[in-house]
Each structure stands twice: as C-alpha cells, then as structure tokens.
Amino acid sequence: MESKKIVSCLVATFAASLWGANAQAGYTEAVINDSPIAYWRLGESVNTDPAVNAMGNAALNGVYTNGAAVGSGGALGGFGDSDTAAGFDANDDFVAVTDPGTGSVLDFGNGDGITLETWVLAGNIPSGHVVGKGRVGASDTDLSYAIRTGSGTTGLKLEFMYRNAADNAFHLWRSDTEFTKLAYHHLAISFTFGTGSSLAAYIDGAAITGSWVLGSGNDAPIQTNANFWIGSAVGGGFGTTWGGRIDEVAIYDEALTPTDILNHYTGASVPEPAALGLLACGLIGCASRRRRA
Numbered sequence: 001m002e003s004k005k006i007v008s009c010l011v012a013t014f015a016a017s018l019w020g021a022n023a024q025a026g027y028t029e030a031v032i033n034d035s036p037i038a039y040w041r042l043g044e045s046v047n048t049d050p051a052v053n054a055m056g057n058a059a060l061n062g063v064y065t066n067g068a069a070v071g072s073g074g075a076l077g078g079f080g081d082s083d084t085a086a087g088f089d090a091n092d093d094f095v096a097v098t099d100p101g102t103g104s105v106l107d108f109g110n111g112d113g114i115t116l117e118t119w120v121l122a123g124n125i126p127s128g129h130v131v132g133k134g135r136v137g138a139s140d141t142d143l144s145y146a147i148r149t150g151s152g153t154t155g156l157k158l159e160f161m162y163r164n165a166a167d168n169a170f171h172l173w174r175s176d177t178e179f180t181k182l183a184y185h186h187l188a189i190s191f192t193f194g195t196g197s198s199l200a201a202y203i204d205g206a207a208i209t210g211s212w213v214l215g216s217g218n219d220a221p222i223q224t225n226a227n228f229w230i231g232s233a234v235g236g237g238f239g240t241t242w243g244g245r246i247d248e249v250a251i252y253d254e255a256l257t258p259t260d261i262l263n264h265y266t267g268a269s270v271p272e273p274a275a276l277g278l279l280a281c282g283l284i285g286c287a288s289r290r291r292r293a
C-alpha cells in the first residue's frame with residue numbers, strides 16, 4: 001500500500017512538474033494523485049487486449065467480453081486527451097475483473113470507506129448497471145457494491161446499491177437529481193459501509209441529494225470472491241447490460257472528499273500536456289511540422 005502511494009506521488013510530482021507549480025492537474029493526474037486501487041481507462045484499441053489497470057497491478061486488469069466496443073469516443077476528448085471509451089450494446093457486453101481472493105483490495109467490510117467514480121454516456125436503453133462487484137450470475141444476490149442508474153422523469157438518477165452481509169436485504173440509495181442521456185456525465189459515490197448517513201454522491205462534480213429507497217445503508221456489506229463487472233450484472237443479458245459508453249472507471253479504498261471529486265471533474269477541462277505542447281508550438285509557428293506521437 002505504501003509503495004502504491006509513493007508511486008502515485010512520483011507520478012503526480014512528475015505531472016505537476018510538467019504543469020508547473022499551482023497548475024490544475026488534468027483529469028487523469030488528479031485521479032492518480034488520489035491513489036485509486038484500480039483505474040480502468042478503457043482506452044484499448046483491440047478488445048482481445050486486457051482492459052489495463054492504469055495503477056499497475058495487472059491482477060486487476062479486465063477482460064472485454066461479448067464484443068464490448070473499444071475505440072468509442074472518450075469522455076475527455078474535448079481537451080486533448082484522445083483516450084477512448086468502451087461501448088456496451090445493451091445486450092451482453094461487459095468487462096470482467098477477477099477478484100484476487102479473500103480479503104483482496106476489492107473487498108470492503110463494515111466501517112471501510114469506498115469511492116466509485118466513472119463517466120457514462122447513456123443511450124436510450126441504458127439499463128441500470130454501470131459498475132459493481134458480485135451479482136454476476138442470473139440469480140445471484142451477492143452484490144458487494146455498485147453504481148447504477150434509475151429512470152427519472154426525462155433523464156437518469158444516480159444509484160448506489162449493495163447487499164448486506166447476512167445476504168437477506170439490499171440497500172439502495174437513489175438521487176433526487178437527474179442527468180441527461182446522450183451526453184457524457186461524471187458520476188461519483190463515496191460511502192463508509194454501515195453508516196447510511198455517510199453516503200455522498202456527485203454528478204459532474206457537484207454534490208447532489210437523495211435518499212435510501214431500500215434499507216438504510218446501516219448494515220455491513222457482503223464480501224465474496226465474485227468478479228467486479230463494468231457494464232452489466234445479473235447474468236449479463238438484455239435489461240441488465242448498459243447501452244452506451246462507460247469511461248475512466250476508478251475505485252478507491254477511502255471516501256474521497258467533495259473537494260477531491262470537484263478537482264477530478266474540473267481536471268477534465270484542463271488541456272492535456274500534449275495539447276498544451278501543440279498549442280505552444282502553434283504560437284511559435286511549428287504546429288504544422290509536428291506529428292503527435
């Protein structure tokens with residue numbers, strides 16, 4: 001854990017040195033600086049390649065399954081970050097990440113903080129499942145944690161759901177606020193398991209209100225060795241698979257603060273170093289002679 005922090009710190013320091021003192025970090029730098037357990041950028045160009053964990057622990061690389069569409073336009077594309085996203089077909093696509101085992105970094109117990117963060121572009125039939133651990137079989141109930149969406153008046157509501165340790169009740173939190181389909185939005189949930197009042201949720205960097213509509217959030221969570229899935233759940237069929245894009249999924253073993261989440265979101269509109277380089281080149285008249293790596 002300590003070495004992970006040191007590596008993250010070195011990466012962040014390197015990024016900061018590229019930017020100069022006091023510069024706002026770009027999205028990816030801001031995420032890495034907060035030391036996620038895993039960060040799937042979903043920018044692969046071939047879906048037989050692993051969905052790489054950008055934090056380096058290859059045991060948490062994912063597997064694109066049933067034709068998940070790599071190379072879809074990414075959430076960060078407007079500011080020089082050309083990293084792509086994965087598209088999901090609302091039928092059977094998902095990315096599977098194997099839980100390394102009992103007591104792994106993907107397991108959370110009572111009193112443990114968690115943050116789940118992702119960008120989504122919902123199609124017209126998105127289903128409810130975005131990212132989560134467990135409940136991958138058609139009749140499974142063992143959902144350790146998940147970001148989901150629920151139908152709103154015109155858009156979608158943000159949800160967080162988990163199963164209790166006794167495996168006899170779901171806990172489901174739903175936002176009052178909706179976000180629109182057919183456009184990218186940044187979603188984040190932080191929570192300390194077992195304390196319902198600790199749940200904090202964010203759409204596009206802004207804290208939003210909501211309530212527990214099933215249970216209270218006061219139970220301990222179930223822990224298993226089931227997979228973490230991006231894009232689907234409950235057997236992975238129509239109605240349980242995301243339709244649209246998912247990008248830049250991160251999971252943390254702490255409840256990030258509102259300032260952390262806002263820094264990530266605002267980082268998305270900071271030009272990436274490559275774009276800044278091109279801009280600087282353009283200013284001195286060399287842009288037309290430079291090729292991007």
Ligand SMILES: [Ca+2]
Pocket residue numbers: 041042043074075083084085247248
């Ligand atoms: Ca990406």
Ligand SMILES: [Ca+2]
Pocket residue numbers: 066067068089091092093
């Ligand atoms: Ca498919």
Ligand SMILES: [Ca+2]
Pocket residue numbers: 099100101102103104106107223224225226
């Ligand atoms: Ca486990």
